[in-house]
Amino acid sequence: MKAAVLKSFGSPLIIEDVPEPTIGTGEVVVDVVATRVLSYMNEVFSGERNYALDLPIIPGPGGIGRVRALGPDATRLAIGDWVFCDPTVRSRDDAAAPDIALQGLTAAGPGGMRLQQHFRHGSFAQQMRVPTENVKRLGAITSEEATRWCALGTLLVPYGGFLAANLRPGEIVLVSGATGNFGSAAVAVALAMGAACVVAPGRNETILADLVRRFGDRVRPVNLTGNEDEDRERMKRASPGPIDCVFDIMPPSVSPTVVRAAIMTVRPYGRVVLMGGVGMLGGPGLELPYNWIMRDCITIHGVWMYPPDAATRLIALVRSGLLRLDHTDATEFDLDHANEAVAHAAANAGPFKMTVIRP
Incomplete structure (x- = not known):
């Protein structure tokens, strides 16, 4: 599959073919349709923000896509479901105080770095592997609507x-x-x-x-x-x-x-x-x-990020009509132009503006 890879801080993303993700128990593979580019991604990639990233890595925090493959413990998801991939990945062996990594972006502490070593690669790729509990069903949408649903990551x-x-x-x-x-x-x-x-x-x-x-x-x-x-x-x-x-x-x-x-x-x-x-x-x-x-x-x-059920509750708020996604104006890039997308996001930061990569 094609992906944008960050190999060293201060260098541009390399667009290349990489192995497709393999699936295990407690995991889902998603075909990425749209993913937002944070306005400060250029500062992360340059090393200015000093984010904890174990390079090389496919960046990209979360995205919108369709379920491609399921682990044996998934009981509600189905192949082809439209989903939001929540980038806030939590360790599963201490529910009271889990370690946290933001998939494709950063990690908190040594435990978060260990977590990142497995769920390291993010959404700047045609496919990504996500913990089952981080895959949130959106209901029926069109491919074109996937871009505006990327606003969930900001909201x-x-x-x-x-x-x-x-x-x-x-x-x-x-x-x-x-x-x-x-x-x-x-x-x-x-x-x-x-x-x-x-x-x-x-x-x-x-x-x-x-x-x-x-x-x-x-x-x-x-x-x-x-x-x-x-x-x-x-x-x-x-x-x-x-x-x-x-x-x-x-x-x-x-x-x-x-x-x-x-x-x-x-x-x-x-x-x-x-x-x-x-x-x-x-x-x-x-x-x-x-x-x-x-x-x-x-x-x-x-507060760093949000609780595990927040994405599902926010999706319901959007579906109810109380929270609108059409306030956000999005500019789209394909994966081959990921570096241009990063530059555009930095130059066009501000309220209700979003830069999106569609792999």
Whole structure:
């Protein structure tokens, strides 16, 4: 089969023929029809992000495809089923605290690296091998619709954060990083889950106005100044009531003071979700007042990805019509032009934009 292979950091992907994946118990082989390209994949491939990858590897976190082969323990899947391949692979020998690898992208700790050595290859290929529990049925779709269903991979990240925070209908949410790709997805997901409104701070007035255009007056935009105290008050004033939940998805390049300004808008007994990259590339970490956390009974959730059942629940949210996929504009590339797709994703990052490879 044909695949795009990363053989060394700083080098382009090599498009070549590789052996087809073999199947074992607890595994499924999927014919990949469409897979998204993360906007920062170029930084992963260059080594700038210092992601844990045991090279050579076929990259690509998750994708949309059809079941090609099943292991003997699959009881609901069938050959030909349209599925989403969830890239969050968990070890099976410690359910309470599993090791995690993001298939085709990175791994956490020594256990995650061991996991990656088996489920190493991702979706930039014509076929991929996936743990049975990571293959989520989509129902009937067309080949053309596979591209837009790739948006699940982006939407799942904030969905996991809101599940951790137990977001309830009617609550007020603040999304720190609302003008980014994952942040704008967080706005859409929070509203689909029943948030009364979403406070959306940012410096890009055009993107803030677009969020209001897409979702109406349930989005409350806030133009940031860069002054921590002033911005915190602006965000509070924009909210129609106490802010129940703050969701942070700021990238590594952002100052911790910007993140802190947003976090400390949350009401007493409120919840904070941290899914961003503060300090990931070095520099100061996030400092929060101990007394404020303690006296205001603030719950802080550090969340990496989402629980195992999240993809199935999110698919149901889309099928219900509460969460729409047609907000996202996609640009398609074939596998032979994978390097061009990576460059395009980096140059066209932003809300509701997606670059897709169709192997």
